[in-house]
Amino acid sequence: MAFIKWESKYEVGVPIIDAQHRMLFDHVNTLFDAMQAGHGKDEIGKTLAFLARYTVEHFKTEEDLMQRSAYPGFKAHKAVHDDLTRQVVELQGKLDKGSQMLSLPVMHFLRDWLSHHISEEDKKLAAHLNRAAAR
Template sequence: MALITWSETLTVNIKEIDEQHKKLIAMVNELHSAMGSGKGKDVMGKTLGGLIDYTKTHFAFEEQLMNKYAYPGYISHKADHDALTKQVAELYTKFQVGKTLVTVEVMNFLKDWLTKHIQATDKKYSSYLNGKGII
């Protein structure tokens, strides 16, 4: 069973970003599935590493749009991105050296952060960008 299911409550009405969010959700679900089926550390590490890399790419895309169109909440939004990137990088480092595992708590953190970030923070910039003709 998927940890996160895509629904209209997660859409930001910007096609490219919605597609990226769907991919992020699929990657979180893939990590959750790997954890639930007891996949080895190598598989878990590769999946987590891929999720981190794609998240950075996604954040850069969002930030470029916000910056290009002078979104007034850019600085605080980028700070949210930077904080998550730092947290997940620390988690990944601990995972790689065997100091932590991908647990239900980690999965719930990722799920909660992603869904809340999309539904609250991303919807703010999406309304602004939609008003600038970005869909």
């Protein structure tokens, strides 16, 4: 069973954002599977790096859309993105040094973050984008 399952409640109604969110779910599941399979830190590191790169790319897509549509919540939303990015970089550093292992609590944190962020911030952004497009 997938660690994080895509459900229609996660759909925000902006095709590029929804497609990227689905990919993010896939990458989180791949990372979870790698952890469950007991892969070593090099393999886990690679999988996490892939997820991290994709996440940064996704944040950039959303932030470009925010700027192009003069989204009033840009600063706050970007700050939330930056905060997660910082935490992931920190995690990568710890895994690399061997001072921390990829653990179930870390995976739960990622899952909860994603699910909450999509349901709150990204939905607000999507509503704004769809309103702007309808004008």
